[in-house]
Structures are given as C-alpha cells and as structure tokens.
Amino acid sequence: MKKNILILGGGQAGIYAAREIRQNDSESNIKILGEENLLPYERPPLSKDFLLDKKNEEDLYFHSSEVLKNENIDFENVSITKVDFENKKLFTKNDDVYIYDSLLIATGSENKKLSLYNNLKNDVYYLRNLEEAKTIKEKVLNKNKITIIGGGFIGLEIASSLSQLQKKVTVIEIGDQLMGRIIPKQIADLVQSTHIDYGNKIILNKQIDKITKKNANFEILLNDNSLIETDFVIAGIGSTPSVKLFENTNLNLDNGIVTNQFCETSIKNVYAAGDVSNFYHPLYERNMRLESYQHAQNHGICAGKNIAGVKTEYTSIPWMWSDQFNLNLQLTGICNDYDEIIERGNDINNGIIYFFLKNKIIRGACGLGIAGKIGRDIRITSKLSEKNTIVDKQILSDQNQKLNKLIQK
Amino acid sequence: MSEENWIEVGSTDSIEEEDLIRFDHQDKTFCVYKLTDGFYATDGICTHEAVHLEDGLVMDDEIECPMHQGIFNIKSGEALSPPACEDLKTYPVKVDNDKIFIKID
Numbered sequence: 001m002k003k004n005i006l007i008l009g010g011g012q013a014g015i016y017a018a019r020e021i022r023q024n025d026s027e028s029n030i031k032i033l034g035e036e037n038l039l040p041y042e043r044p045p046l047s048k049d050f051l052l053d054k055k056n057e058e059d060l061y062f063h064s065s066e067v068l069k070n071e072n073i074d075f076e077n078v079s080i081t082k083v084d085f086e087n088k089k090l091f092t093k094n095d096d097v098y099i100y101d102s103l104l105i106a107t108g109s110e111n112k113k114l115s116l117y118n119n120l121k122n123d124v125y126y127l128r129n130l131e132e133a134k135t136i137k138e139k140v141l142n143k144n145k146i147t148i149i150g151g152g153f154i155g156l157e158i159a160s161s162l163s164q165l166q167k168k169v170t171v172i173e174i175g176d177q178l179m180g181r182i183i184p185k186q187i188a189d190l191v192q193s194t195h196i197d198y199g200n201k202i203i204l205n206k207q208i209d210k211i212t213k214k215n216a217n218f219e220i221l222l223n224d225n226s227l228i229e230t231d232f233v234i235a236g237i238g239s240t241p242s243v244k245l246f247e248n249t250n251l252n253l254d255n256g257i258v259t260n261q262f263c264e265t266s267i268k269n270v271y272a273a274g275d276v277s278n279f280y281h282p283l284y285e286r287n288m289r290l291e292s293y294q295h296a297q298n299h300g301i302c303a304g305k306n307i308a309g310v311k312t313e314y315t316s317i318p319w320m321w322s323d324q325f326n327l328n329l330q331l332t333g334i335c336n337d338y339d340e341i342i343e344r345g346n347d348i349n350n351g352i353i354y355f356f357l358k359n360k361i362i363r364g365a366c367g368l369g370i371a372g373k374i375g376r377d378i379r380i381t382s383k384l385s386e387k388n389t390i391v392d393k394q395i396l397s398d399q400n401q402k403l404n405k406l407i408q409k
Numbered sequence: 410m411s412e413e414n415w416i417e418v419g420s421t422d423s424i425e426e427e428d429l430i431r432f433d434h435q436d437k438t439f440c441v442y443k444l445t446d447g448f449y450a451t452d453g454i455c456t457h458e459a460v461h462l463e464d465g466l467v468m469d470d471e472i473e474c475p476m477h478q479g480i481f482n483i484k485s486g487e488a489l490s491p492p493a494c495e496d497l498k499t500y501p502v503k504v505d506n507d508k509i510f511i512k513i514d
Contacts, residue, residue: 016491063494293492294478297491319478321476321477323476328476371460371461371464371475371476372461372463372465372474372475372476373464373475374464374475375464375466375474375475375476376466376475379465379466379473379475380466402425402428404427404428404467404468
C-alpha cells in the first residue's frame with residue numbers, strides 16, 4: 001500500500017532510514033524534513049579533518065542529490081513547530097501542513113549551553129553543525145590562546161585539531177578525569193598524557209565561577225581563584241535529546257523518546273531513531289540512549305525496515321570512536337557494569353585494550369592505539385559480547401594470541 | 410597478460426587462514442588474504458577514509474575497516490556495509506612454488 005512517510009530530521013539516522021525504506025518499499029512517498037538547508041552530512045569530521053582543512057564541505061555529504069533523486073527520496077528544508085499526532089499532521093510556523101501515515105522522528109540532540117550572563121552569550125562557541133564548524137574555523141584564524149570548557153569527546157577533538165593548528169589550548173573539565181561519562185580512567189589518563197605531550201594544558205576538577213570580557217579577550221575565573229586569560233572560548237559540555245516539539249503531546253518522553261526494540265514509540269505509526277531515542281536493548285534488557293555515528297546509522301536502518309513492514313529487532317552492540325592527534329580510541333559494549341577488568345597490551349603503538357567482564361562474560365572493551373591498531377580486537381569483542389561468550393582470560397590478556405580464534409561460528 | 414606485472418608478495422605460509430598481510434609496493438599499499446579456498450588481494454586502504462585495512466577483521470570472506478567498520482567482500486571488493494559505499498579494488502593472485510604473486514596493473 002502506498003503511504004506518506006515523513007522523516008523529521010535531516011541527519012544520519014534520517015537518511016539511512018529513508019534509503020532502507022526505499023529498499024523495501026518502492027511505492028511510498030518518502031520525505032525528509034531537515035532544519036538545516038543541507039543534505040544529510042557526516043558530523044565526525046567537523047571537529048577534526050574539517051577544522052584541519054583536510055576535508056571540505058563537499059566531502060561531508062553522505063549521498064549526493066543524484067542518489068536521493070534516483071531513489072525518489074524528497075528532502076525539504078523546513079522547520080516544524082507543531083505536531084498533531086492524533087490527526088497525523090506536522091505544522092510549520094506559517095501553518096503549512098505535512099500529512100503522514102508513518103512518521104520517523106530523528107531530530108537528534110542539541111548542545112547543552114553554559115548559563116552565562118546575557119552579554120557573553122554570543123562569545124562562547126559550540127560545535128554541532130557545519131555552520132558552527134565554519135564559524136569556529138574562521139574565528140580562530142587570528143586567535144592564539146583558546147580555552148575549551150568540557151573535557152569530553154568534542155572538546156578534546158577540537159583541542160587536538162587546534163593544537164595541530166599551533167594554538168595554545170587549555171581544556172577545563174569539571175570532573176576528575178577526561179571523558180568521564182563513559183571512558184574508563186585508565187584510557188582517559190593515556191589520552192590526557194598525549195594532550196599534555198603535544199602542549200595542551202588540561203585542568204581537572206575545576207568549575208568556572210565567572211567569565212569576564214576584557215576588550216577582545218576574556219578572563220576565566222575558576223573556583224580555586226585561579227585566572228585564565230584567553231582569546232577565544234569554546235564549550236562542549238554535553239547534549240540533550242531534541243524533544244521540545246513533543247513536550248506537550250502524548251508521546252512518551254524520558255531522557256528522549258522512549259522506544260521499544262523495533263524503534264516504535266508510544267504512539268502507533270510513530271517511530272524514533274538515533275540520538276533522540278531512548279530505546280530498549282534486548283541484550284542488556286534495559287533502555288539506553290546513545291549519541292554515536294554507528295548507532296545513528298544502524299538505528300536509522302532498523303527503523304527504516306520496521307516502517308517498511310520488515311519487523312526487525314535492534315540488537316546492535318554499542319560502538320563509538322574518537323580520533324585525537326594520531327590516536328584512535330574505541331569503545332564497544334558496556335564498560336561501566338563489570339566485576340573484572342583485563343588488560344591487553346601496554347604500549348599505545350601496538351594498542352592497549354581494557355576488557356570489562358561480568359560473571360566471566362565479556363560485556364565491553366575500551367582501547368587506544370595508533371591509527372587502527374585496536375580496531376580488530378574491539379570488533380571481535382563486539383561479536384563476543386553479542387553472544388555472551390565466556391572467554392579464556394589468558395588469551396584476552398596476551399597480545400601475542402589472536403582473538404579471532406575465540407569467535408564461535 | 411605480461412609476466413612482469415606479477416609481483417611477489419611472500420611465501421604462502423606467511424599468512425594464516427582467515428587473515429591478511431599488508432604488502433607495500435612502490436607508493437601503493439595492498440592487502441593479501443588467505444581464505445578457506447585460496448589467496449586474494451585488494452587495495453590496502455579503505456575507500457571511505459584513508460585508513461589501512463591491515464588491522465581490520467577478516468571473517469567469512471569479508472574485511473572490515475578497523476576505524477569505522479565499513480565492510481567489503483574480499484573476493485569481489487563490493488562495499489557491503491556503510492559507511493563504506495565505494496567498492497574496494499581487487500587484484501588477481503597466483504601461487505607458484507609456495508610463493509604468492511599479485512598482478513598489479
């Protein structure tokens with residue numbers, strides 16, 4: 001049956017869902033409604049290769065307009081301001097109406113903002129979209145001392161890039177380690193040493209009391225009364241799911257849009273995927289919300305299948321990466337629920353991985369290495385954790401023994 | 410097919426089954442694989458981003474990029490899973506006297 005399928009959100013989950021629907025349904029109308037006047041593009045390079053001029057705008061698009069045209073997928077740049085789930089309608093502020101039979105919400109997440117005096121609102125920069133990346137890239141050209149508030153992935157990737165552009169970078173983190181929300185301390189400490197080796201200054205355990213503008217520059221007062229002088233301030237202090245549009249509706253919200261393992265929300269024919277979705281994961285038997293490239297892609301594909309009537313459970317093992325300087329960090333599975341840690345390797349040139357086990361079953365791993373050194377073992381860990389494998393700890397801890405032998409076929 | 414384009418990679422026992430070795434020749438990098446039914450060769454750099462595939466996982470005739478998990482069929486070079494969407498170039502392989510050769514054009 002020919003349907004009207006709307007995808008709200010022009011990011012990675014949205015485009016992968018659209019193409020997957022088309023693979024399974026040649027008839028229905030598929031339209032992506034994007035808030036940015038850009039075809040869906042890759043965000044990971046924004047903080048890295050884009051800032052470093054190794055990639056330009058054209059390199060970022062997932063697919064050309066030709067691909068979308070060939071697959072009969074419409075893209076419209078429009079901002080939706082009201083949702084009527086009962087009558088299956090979306091509205092713009094001018095009351096233009098979009099009618100759907102099935103709706104996928106893939107609105108992603110948005111940056112948390114620092115609470116600042118109003119007069120400084122425009123002086124602190126954030127990075128989520130291409131426009132913001134362009135602004136930062138242009139503005140830092142004639143700046144030297146850069147301060148980054150927040151020692152998470154985005155802050156550290158920007159710190160790495162700006163250091164490579166010969167800037168003097170200071171990172172201020174409120175917690176007692178970098179990337180503390182999900183990365184084990186052992187790995188975070190290695191990343192911290194690398195930043196310091198390259199000349200970046202890392203300040204942990206400090207809060208910001210005040211930021212004062214001094215002519216074109218700033219003074220940042222920390223809670224230990226120390227003062228940092230800086231030319232430019234960037235903040236990366238986490239994100240929240242983009243759900244404002246749905247706050248006064250019947251849609252079940254709890255840290256994002258609550259979905260089951262089939263990407264279905266509490267409202268029939270309404271699905272959610274990617275950063276915005278707090279989804280049920282059958283392997284972990286609980287809900288989780290992830291903000292990662294692989295998840296946006298795979299969750300979008302899964303939603304696409306379900307929308308097209310191909311009932312598919314989402315069982316993807318969480319996986320994410322960060323590239324800083326010449327290091328590649330990867331994490332798979334769950335690394336914060338364990339009763340045993342096993343270390344593999346002790347030299348980042350060959351890669352170091354920490355495995356996290358619970359009841360002898362491998363639950364997750366986090367590793368750090370030059371370029372792709374840890375990729376294979378991290379990927380094998382995903383496969384092992386997917387099957388709840390009990391593994392030989394001797395093999396895990398011995399870098400001379402290959403892990404692919406552990407995969408049961 | 411002229412003989413001089415066949416380049417010696419190494420001996421057949423230099424690769425374990427379901428594994429690969431990286432082979433650099435002039436300014437190019439290749440991956441040479443041993444699968445259950447023989448030897449195969451592809452470009453050594455992922456088509457998605459400039460990442461060496463040598464640290465990737467070989468399984469069931471597939472190579473998976475170690476950085477972003479794009480997957481390619483080793484025999485055909487076909488890109489099987491995003492983010493990879495451009496196929497990987499493949500090269501003919503022959504074995505002669507326990508030595509592996511690949512044909513580079």
